[in-house]
Amino acid sequence: MSLLVIGSVALDSVATPFGSVEEALGGSATYFSCSASFFTTVKLVAVVGEDFPSRHIRFLKTRNIDLKGLQVRKGRTFRWKGSYEYDLNEAKTVYTHLNVFSNFKPHIPEEYKDEKFVFLANIDPDLQADVLKQVRKPALVACDSMNFWIENKRKELIRLLKKVDIFILNDAEARELAEEPNLLKGAKRILSFGPRMVIIKKGEHGALLFSDHSSFSAPAYPLESIYDPTGAGDTFAGGFMGYLSRAGKANESNVRKAIIYGSVMASYNVEDFSLNRLRRLTLKDIDKRYREFKKLTCF
């Protein structure tokens, strides 16, 4: 089954202790789509400016990504600049220029409206809700968010969560949204807002899945060098939703496997800047690391 994603396509400038890139391809929907495209066809809804380099469009077309939903608007593309210290867990934002993204009204093309698997990448919860209204009968809706929306659009986000099946967020966001330091209690609180599953990403400590009746703990892949953590969360979500769409059914067993595939994709993504590692990734690489996750957790 194919997969619909709404999010950002951006040009990122990133510096880490291991190097830097200027105006490289980035954005939540970009990382998500490229990652998911290893598993299924992705239909991308986003906006870029007239300055968006055509080579990036050509690259996205070489992947399994349908670009009918990518609007090109007058103005400049969304730009983000950030840097990381040796503790690569937190990005320091230098600037965020929303540009064409500031007036973005997501328009779902008619032929996307019957999509069954939908991912709402991190954007304004009102826009996420607006997109959901345009999709006729989604079978599985997953979404992401961030501290900014938790702090500034809490009500809207909680309202949205009633219509979401799987909510993916990181540990700090979970604690903030649930107003609870304990992750297990926090997850229960978030489940009470509506989703039937919540996935809490813990960076180098892996990810946790909580539902009403069970929990699952996925490790992170031990890496010697993380070159650039930008997009790791979206790449995780892409592998996760990509696998689920291909499997066709979000039962617990598939969701657990999907979390491992998400972790595999994220672990590769951080090995290079921008989408460089995903560009040269193969299905064989993905299978290899999936088997390594098995060995890593087997007892």
Add this chain to the structure above:
Amino acid sequence: MSLLVIGSVALDSVATPFGSVEEALGGSATYFSCSASFFTTVKLVAVVGEDFPSRHIRFLKTRNIDLKGLQVRKGRTFRWKGSYEYDLNEAKTVYTHLNVFSNFKPHIPEEYKDEKFVFLANIDPDLQADVLKQVRKPALVACDSMNFWIENKRKELIRLLKKVDIFILNDAEARELAEEPNLLKGAKRILSFGPRMVIIKKGEHGALLFSDHSSFSAPAYPLESIYDPTGAGDTFAGGFMGYLSRAGKANESNVRKAIIYGSVMASYNVEDFSLNRLRRLTLKDIDKRYREFKKLTCF
């Protein structure tokens, strides 16, 4: 097979946001022994003062713990007082009174000298080395340490590690000892000091095992409430070494299972103050949570 442990027996005063205890039974060798005694017979080498309550001796005797190596010396028992904030990861020490422990010369009783499984709980690396000299032909030596010794007896600790098979420490200690922020690189550095396996405990994020040829990631058991983290590391080591001694062989498969048993024991221990949870723990409880760890990691 039985198991020899050298470490501290103490009286702990602990306060957490959930309650407090005064002069409760504590000490690294105490937590270790009680935890390991669910799996095998433990031979305890330690020292207490004349003021050590006889009810604690009676309790230890009800467990599978041989106390011939427990010296009673003139003076007061080792006392520690500490407190934890809501983030229960770090103890704030109020005082440490070494008392009889300050002149402790570990004397291994003749009938302990042929023990095959040895655990050197966290004490001065010189004392740990001294104990090792007294044991004739140990088959498996594991040890623990702490930041104080890494900072103040680095050379002695590294010298000791040449004779140690499995080194157990926490993530901050691993980073400090290896002088390396990345845990995978740090583990490789520590392996180069001598041990054939290193286990890095990450508290609420589980534990990692590294050897020359493989790695293993164990999750932490998700708990809603941690009442008192005191002794969690020693309880982990007790379950770990207890299971290995019972299994009789420290191959990789057994070591992985042993890490899960260690995690099970530690997860119970933090559910109450002092050794209170271990006092009422049953083998059935242990098996139940071991199976829950299986479910928690299965994909």
